[in-house]
Amino acid sequence: MAFSERIAAPAFRRLVTDQAGAAAHVANGALVGFSGFTGAGYPKAVPAAIAARAQAEHQAGRPFQIGVLTGASTAPELDGVLAEAQAASFRAPYQSDPTMRRAINAGTTRYKDMHLSALGPAVRGGVFGPLDVAVVEVTAIDPDGRLVPSSSVGNNQTWLDTAEAVILEVNEWMSPSLTGMHDVYRPGRAPIPINAPGDRIGTPYLDVDPAKVVAVVVASGPDRNSAFKPVDATSQAIAAHLVDFLTAEQRAGRLPSPLPPLQSGVGNIANAVLAALGASGLRDLTSYTEVIQDGMLGLIERGVMTTASATAFSLSPEAAELMNQKADFFRRHIVLRPQEVSNSPEVISRLGVISCNGMVEADIYGNVNSTHVSGSRMINGIGGSGDFTRNARISTFVTPSTAKGGAVSCIVPMVSHVDHTEHDVDVVVTEQGLADLRRLAPRQRSRAIIAHCAHPDFRDALTDYVDRAEAASDHPGQTPHLLREALSWHVRFQETGSMLA
Numbered sequence: 001m002a003f004s005e006r007i008a009a010p011a012f013r014r015l016v017t018d019q020a021g022a023a024a025h026v027a028n029g030a031l032v033g034f035s036g037f038t039g040a041g042y043p044k045a046v047p048a049a050i051a052a053r054a055q056a057e058h059q060a061g062r063p064f065q066i067g068v069l070t071g072a073s074t075a076p077e078l079d080g081v082l083a084e085a086q087a088a089s090f091r092a093p094y095q096s097d098p099t100m101r102r103a104i105n106a107g108t109t110r111y112k113d114m115h116l117s118a119l120g121p122a123v124r125g126g127v128f129g130p131l132d133v134a135v136v137e138v139t140a141i142d143p144d145g146r147l148v149p150s151s152s153v154g155n156n157q158t159w160l161d162t163a164e165a166v167i168l169e170v171n172e173w174m175s176p177s178l179t180g181m182h183d184v185y186r187p188g189r190a191p192i193p194i195n196a197p198g199d200r201i202g203t204p205y206l207d208v209d210p211a212k213v214v215a216v217v218v219a220s221g222p223d224r225n226s227a228f229k230p231v232d233a234t235s236q237a238i239a240a241h242l243v244d245f246l247t248a249e250q251r252a253g254r255l256p257s258p259l260p261p262l263q264s265g266v267g268n269i270a271n272a273v274l275a276a277l278g279a280s281g282l283r284d285l286t287s288y289t290e291v292i293q294d295g296m297l298g299l300i301e302r303g304v305m306t307t308a309s310a311t312a313f314s315l316s317p318e319a320a321e322l323m324n325q326k327a328d329f330f331r332r333h334i335v336l337r338p339q340e341v342s343n344s345p346e347v348i349s350r351l352g353v354i355s356c357n358g359m360v361e362a363d364i365y366g367n368v369n370s371t372h373v374s375g376s377r378m379i380n381g382i383g384g385s386g387d388f389t390r391n392a393r394i395s396t397f398v399t400p401s402t403a404k405g406g407a408v409s410c411i412v413p414m415v416s417h418v419d420h421t422e423h424d425v426d427v428v429v430t431e432q433g434l435a436d437l438r439r440l441a442p443r444q445r446s447r448a449i450i451a452h453c454a455h456p457d458f459r460d461a462l463t464d465y466v467d468r469a470e471a472a473s474d475h476p477g478q479t480p481h482l483l484r485e486a487l488s489w490h491v492r493f494q495e496t497g498s499m500l501a
Helices: 019-023 046-059 076-084 098-106 116-124 156-162 233-251 268-279 294-301 317-325 345-351 385-389 442-453 456-470 483-496
Strands: 031-034 066-069 088-092 133-141 147-149 165-171 213-219 262-264 285-288 291-293 305-310 312-314 334-336 354-358 361-363 394-398 427-430 433-436
Touching (some): 019 046, 019 213, 046 076, 066 076, 076 088, 088 098, 133 156, 233 268, 233 427, 233 433, 268 291, 268 354, 294 305, 345 385, 354 385, 385 394, 433 442
Parallel strands (some): 031 066, 031 133, 066 088, 262 285, 262 354, 285 305, 291 312, 305 334, 354 394, 394 427
Antiparallel strands (some): 133 147, 427 433
16 A cells, blocks of 8 residues: 655554545445645545445445534545435535535435534534444554544534544645644633633644554645635725724724734635725734635735634635645744634634624624525535634624626525524624614614625615614504515515516
8 A cells, every 4th residue: 555754653654554445434324524624735635535435336236325513624535425325314504515515405315504613512422323434534653553633623623522433644745844833722611721812722633543543554645725805895895894993993992902812704805804904904913704815825924923723724726835835934834723723603702802804794784694595595504604604802703795697686685594693793794884883773784784795785774674663554663564564575586586577
């Protein structure tokens, strides 16, 4: 079998096998914990072998499916191949692969959407039953049998601790200079002793009981590093509104200088926000977040951001190459932690994190839908946005004001699915403007969101809705709604593709 200098412990070298040999340790009905978070640090070889085994069993008329747990989303080499082979009976907690999404919406894969900070404790507590197998990508195994994590930490230590059998996949593509970037800590009931984003409280290694390791596979390949779209005018406008708001809060004395730690969701708007922060004159920024994106690396290189704490990378191919080349430099500024720590509600609250997340739609009272189209079709999942939103010092949500080429308003009378309630949403931002919902009662919130966030093509219709809801003869109450009409916005979209039909 393949030899790798990355495997320095003799006991683990004796376990090296190919991916098919490793997949033989995964039985029908097994619950499997895979490494991986936002397309980073997932196993590249073993999932395909599990999928091939499932296809062979199905062709022979025998059942073969597994339950799939991860840190967050992975890639076609994991979620995609398992879904294509109809090998995933269950999936949690977050996914973004189109093939897996189709299986979930078709009902052939049962999906549990949940807060990312909650899965590890649930598995340790036995909520999901025994974890049969862990399949974890690592960068190297040192002479003492310690595991150097790769580009994400996620739930990996929990999988290694709780699984009955462990398969390790050593990825030689990952830079060995990642060693020392990670901070692995097992949280319990005691407070997590983090007082600043750069605090290190654990060890740089994952550890595992060698007796549980049944196979080691050598692989080589990059993560699913998708290129980000160029920053467009809409993203730039959203970013400018948010940066203007933060600097105004500083001038008013409601935010300190430097700013509290920042959290940023994944995507083009998030990168635009980071770019705007870099151009704003703000300095000594820090981040306590889930993922390190391209824009964050740029801020670190320029000295604008001093420290970034996360659980994974989410980089373009160019940025991933940069990370591999300059890992020694970035290791001094970046800490990768287990997701129970990166997404810890208590730590987020204590550090006073300012959160910024994307959404599908917001309604006029500040409720946010992050996960569903037309109330029924799952997109990706709530991810860690709830962990940060409900505990942030200021929680912000960003979106273009329209979708589908302007046919659909992202500001609606009532969201078709609620992920974040009005109680947790402080600020809504579109390219049209920003609505600060703090201190506002529902009737004030509706006017602010329509005036500042809705696209002009939909503003009159939304205002007319609010006017009639507030004037309803049967007493409109605290949060005025015309329920049948509010829901009909989504019905009209399903039927015509336009909210104005």
